[in-house]
Structures are given as structure tokens and as C-alpha cells.
Amino acid sequence: xxxxxxxxxxxxxxxxxNFLAMGxxxxxxxxSYLVTLALIVAEVVxxxxxxxxxxxxxx
Amino acid sequence: MIAALRCLILRDLRLAARRSxxxxxxxxxxxxxxxxxxxxxxxxxxxxxTVAPGVLWVAALLASMLAxxxxxxxDHADGTLEQMMLGATPLGVIVAAxxxxxxxxxxxxxxxxxxxxxLQFDFSQDLLGVLILxxxxxxPILSLIGAIGAxxxxxxxxxxxxxxxxxxxxxxxxxxxxxxxxxxxxxxLGGTAQLLLLGAxxxxxxxxxxxxxxxxxxxSVE
Amino acid sequence: MGINWFKYSxxxxxxxxxxxxxxxxxxxxxxxxxxxLYLGFFVAPTDAQQGESYRIIFIHVPAAWMSMFLxxxxxxxxxxxxxxxxRLSGMMASAIAPTGALFTFIALWxxxxxxxxxxxxxxxxxxxxxxxLILLFLYLGFMALQAAIDDPRRADRAGALLALVGVVNVPIxxxxxxxxxxxxxxxxxSLTKSPTMATTMVAGMLVMxxxxxxxxxxxxxxxxxxxxxxxERGSEWAMHYARAAA
Numbered sequence: 001x002x003x004x005x006x007x008x009x010x011x012x013x014x015x016x017x018n019f020l021a022m023g024x025x026x027x028x029x030x031x032s033y034l035v036t037l038a039l040i041v042a043e044v045v046x047x048x049x050x051x052x053x054x055x056x057x058x059x
Numbered sequence: 060m061i062a063a064l065r066c067l068i069l070r071d072l073r074l075a076a077r078r079s080x081x082x083x084x085x086x087x088x089x090x091x092x093x094x095x096x097x098x099x100x101x102x103x104x105x106x107x108x109t110v111a112p113g114v115l116w117v118a119a120l121l122a123s124m125l126a127x128x129x130x131x132x133x134d135h136a137d138g139t140l141e142q143m144m145l146g147a148t149p150l151g152v153i154v155a156a157x158x159x160x161x162x163x164x165x166x167x168x169x170x171x172x173x174x175x176x177x178l179q180f181d182f183s184q185d186l187l188g189v190l191i192l193x194x195x196x197x198x199p200i201l202s203l204i205g206a207i208g209a210x211x212x213x214x215x216x217x218x219x220x221x222x223x224x225x226x227x228x229x230x231x232x233x234x235x236x237x238x239x240x241x242x243x244x245x246x247x248l249g250g251t252a253q254l255l256l257l258g259a260x261x262x263x264x265x266x267x268x269x270x271x272x273x274x275x276x277x278x279s280v281e
Numbered sequence: 282m283g284i285n286w287f288k289y290s291x292x293x294x295x296x297x298x299x300x301x302x303x304x305x306x307x308x309x310x311x312x313x314x315x316x317x318l319y320l321g322f323f324v325a326p327t328d329a330q331q332g333e334s335y336r337i338i339f340i341h342v343p344a345a346w347m348s349m350f351l352x353x354x355x356x357x358x359x360x361x362x363x364x365x366x367x368r369l370s371g372m373m374a375s376a377i378a379p380t381g382a383l384f385t386f387i388a389l390w391x392x393x394x395x396x397x398x399x400x401x402x403x404x405x406x407x408x409x410x411x412x413x414l415i416l417l418f419l420y421l422g423f424m425a426l427q428a429a430i431d432d433p434r435r436a437d438r439a440g441a442l443l444a445l446v447g448v449v450n451v452p453i454x455x456x457x458x459x460x461x462x463x464x465x466x467x468x469x470x471s472l473t474k475s476p477t478m479a480t481t482m483v484a485g486m487l488v489m490x491x492x493x494x495x496x497x498x499x500x501x502x503x504x505x506x507x508x509x510x511x512x513e514r515g516s517e518w519a520m521h522y523a524r525a526a527a
Contacts, residue, residue, distance in 0.1 A: 023333035032337045032391040054510035058523035228418040232457035278438040
């Protein structure tokens with residue numbers, strides 16, 4: 001693992017601005033990550049709701 | 060068993076003959092859909108020649124799907140299907156007979172009229188043979204795969220649209236290879252490989268699809 | 282040490298186990314994703330050709346792998362349910378489908394967002410993306426079929442048959458699409474022809490795959506619990522649980 005770190009060198013973004021800009025590809029990178037996150041959150045929320053409904057229908 | 064097969068096929072053919080409008084509707088749908096494409100993409104002969112195999116194949120696929128619901132629905136509605144399932148003939152044989160009859164009624168007419176439509180697209184006359192053969196081999200495969208979907212959706216509300224959704228992904232390989240045969244022939248590579256592949260798929264589908272459809276029928280009816 | 286495999290084959294015993302496992306795998310998923318994202322954004326270097334846009338692969342590839350893996354697992358449980366007539370197997374298959382479909386959609390969305398800066402178009406008809414699209418249709422078909430059937434037993438068994446037919450067809454579909462793609466070489470660009478990847482990139486991808494896998498297990502188990510509660514509404518243990526879950 002240390003090997004990989006040395007080889008990869010790691011990334012020094014320099015500033016939050018650079019990190020968000022992603023070398024100009026910010027829209028695409030964050031567009032992907034945020035939508036993925038939103039979908040997963042949605043799935044979890046829907047599951048919680050489904051469980052509540054199921055329990056409610058039993059009572 | 061051959062006697063049972065023949066009896067079933069003749070029965071279905073006779074029933075279809077009495078309601079010939081069903082047959083003609085499918086055929087007409089095919090013709091109309093094919094005719095819509097030039098209206099949509101423009102009459103440029105070069106473009107039409109290129110898309111002809113694909114358009115004919117997609118239209119045949121859609122037309123074949125239109126008629127699929129009918130394979131089992133009528134018999135299921137009046138109880139004949141359950142009678143057949145209780146009988147001595149293996150359900151797989153019954154399914155194979157019905158699928159064959161279905162193809163003779165809906166698939167074969169498409170194959171026969173396809174050269175006329177291909178000429179409308181200025182498709183090369185020498186290559187018509189490959190196109191017709193690809194459809195002749197491919198449409199039975201579509202009927203066989205479609206029968207599985209028809210059996211699974213038997214009696215469900217919205218069965219028609221649901222059937223399409225289930226069956227279209229399974230049609231993709233047949234479409235790719237079938238349309239690819241004429242395409243390859245048109246580009247000079249010869250469509251023999253694709254036609255042989257289609258033949259192989261037909262044999263495999265012919266063996267496994269009736270069995271799977273029979274299992275699906277048992278799930279749907281019991 | 283013999284494991285009684287059938288001990289957990291009834292909803293009553295599996296339900297609490299599923300809950301505990303979901304919690305464990307959920308925690309593991311968070312840890313793995315955190316590690317994977319750290320590797321992806323702070324260790325893996327900038328790519329020479331694609332710049333920073335390649336970092337989408339840390340979601341795209343794991344999601345695609347999971348979408349295919351989950352379909353096979355779904356078909357497996359469907360087959361077990363058909364063969365052994367166990368209710369729980371059918372429930373597991375039904376529980377997997379939405380999560381599988383979700384991963385497929387994520388793979389398609391991220392694939393599209395990766396393709397745009399790389400190839401200039403929002404959609405590329407390359408073999409992998411096209412196969413993913415068809416896989417999405419397979420998942421949705423399964424879910425639609427089950428939704429259309431009221432009787433849960435028929436729904437389970439019909440869905441199972443469809444899943445088995447589907448899983449047999451997936452390799453056929455993939456190879457025919459790949460063949461189609463190479464034949465029409467003209468416009469084809471391939472997302473699979475990614476540049477040679479540094480070790481750190483591969484590491485990040487692998488860790489994220491585990492993260493998605495663990496998340497998938499947790500989500501499926503939670504959904505399976507919901508299905509159990511819905512279907513076993515009238516049973517003792519369900520009523521007992523509902524009362525206690527206040």
C-alpha cells in the first residue's frame with residue numbers, strides 16, 4: 001500500500017476551489033457522484049417508509 | 060404424438076381462418092410500420108437502402124409481438140387450455156404445436172411479403188434472398204421466445220404492454236443477428252455466418268422454449 | 282460443526298438475523314466507501330489523457346459490476362425458490378430486483394456523464410453501456426411482472442421463471458451486442474478501453490466495489506424484511522414484532 005502511495009504520489013488539490021472544479025470536469029464528476037448519492041439516499045428513505053407502512057398495516 | 064401435433068396445428072389454423080381479420084391486421088400493421096419509416100427519415104434512397112434490413116426486422120418484431128397475446132389467451136378464456144393441460148399429451152408438445160400454428164398464421168405472411176417491402180426501400184434484389192431467409196429463420200424464434208412471455212402474462216391486466224416489456228430484451232440478440240445478416244450481405248461480407256447462427260438459435264429455442272413456456276403455463280394456470 | 286442450513290429458511294428465524302446483518306453490512310459499506318473515495322480523490326493521480334473526469338469510474342465500474350452480480354444472485358434465489366418451493370427464496374429474489382435496477386441506472390447515468398467529456402456525446406452505443414441498458418429492461422420487466430400479479434405465490438414463481446430465462450440470455454445478449462458494436466466500428470467508441478490504470482486507481486475501484494457490495498447486501502436484507510412483514514402479516518411473530526417496534 002505504501003508502494004502505491006509512493007507510485008501514485010497522491011493528489012494535492014491545493015484549494016477547495018480546485019477540488020470542486022475537478023480540472024474543468026466538475027459538472028460531470030459531481031453530477032455523477034451527487035446523483036448517485038441522491039439515489040442511494042432515496043432508496044434508504046423509501047425502505048424506511050416501506051417498513052413503517054408494513055408495521056402500520058400489521059397493527 | 061405426431062398425430063396430436065397435427066391435430067392441434069390444424070385446429071389452430073382452422074380457428075384462425077374463421078377470424079381471418081386477426082391475420083390480416085398483423086400483416087397490415089407490418090406494412091404500415093415499414094411505410095412509416097421513410098416518412099420519418101426522408102426518402103433518400105441511399106439512406107433507405109442502408110436501414111432496410113433493420114427497419115424490416117424491427118417492424119417484424121413489433122408485428123409478431125402484437126399477435127403473441129393470442130397464442131394462449133383464447134383457449135385460456137374458455138377453459139380449453141386447462142383441459143389440454145389435464146390430457147395425456149405433454150404440455151411442451153401442445154405449446155410447440157400452438158407456437159408453430161401461431162408462426163404459420165402471423166410470421167410466415169410477414170416473411171412472404173417482406174421482399175415487396177424491401178424493394179420499396181430499393182434494397183438490392185440479389186440480397187433479397189438473405190433478407191427473406193433471415194426473417195424466415197428469425198420470426199419462428201421470436202414466436203418461440205414470445206410464447207414464454209405470453210404464458211407468463213396469461214390473464215393479467217395490461218398483459219399486452221407487459222408482454223412487450225418482458226420479451227423485447229430477449230429479442231435483442233435475434234434482432235442483432237437477423238438484421239446483421241442482410242447488413243453483412245449488403246456490405247459484401249456475406250450473411251452466411253449470421254444465418255447459420257440464426258439456424259442454431261432456432262434449434263435451441265425450438266428445444267427449450269416450449270418447455271419453458273409449458274412451465275410458465277403451469278405457473279399461470281394453477 | 283454442522284450448520285443447519287434450513288434453520289434460517291423460515292421468515293420467522295431469518296427476520297432478526299437479516300436485521301443484524303443489515304446493520305453490520307451497512308456499517309462496513311460506509312467504511313469501505315469512505316476508504317474507496319479517499320483513495321479515489323486523494324491518492325489516485327490525475328489521468329494523463331482524461332484529466333479529472335476519469336474519477337467517475339470509481340462509481341461507474343463498481344455499479345456496473347454489482348448490477349450484473351445482483352442479477353445472477355437474484356436468478357439464483359429464484360431458481361432455489363422454484364426448485365425447493367421455499368417462500369423465503371422468492372422473497373429474496375424480489376428484494377434484490379430494485380437494488381439491482383438502481384445500480385444499473387447508476388451505471389448508465391455515470392457512464393453517460395463520463396462519456397460526455399470524453400467522447401463528446403451524452404450517450405455512446407458501446408457494448409457495455411448498451412448491455413447495461415438491456416439489463417435495466419430485464420430488471421424492470423421482472424419488477425413489472427411481479428407487480429402485475431396479485432397472488433404472491435404466482436408472482437414469485439412467474440418472476441423466478443422470467444429471471445432464469447433472463448440469466449441464461451444475459452451472456453447471449455452481451456456477446457451479440459459486443460459483436461454488433463465491433464461490426465459497426467464507424468461510430469463506435471468504447472468506454473471499456475480505459476487507459477492503463479495506475480495501481481491506486483484499481484485499488485480505489487476495488488474498494489468501492491466492496492463498498493457497493495456491502496451496501497447492496499444491507500439494502501436487500503432490509504427490503505427482504507419489509508417483504509416478510511408484508512407477506513406474513515397475520516403470523517404471530519410479525520404481530521409480536523409490530524407491537525414491540527412501537
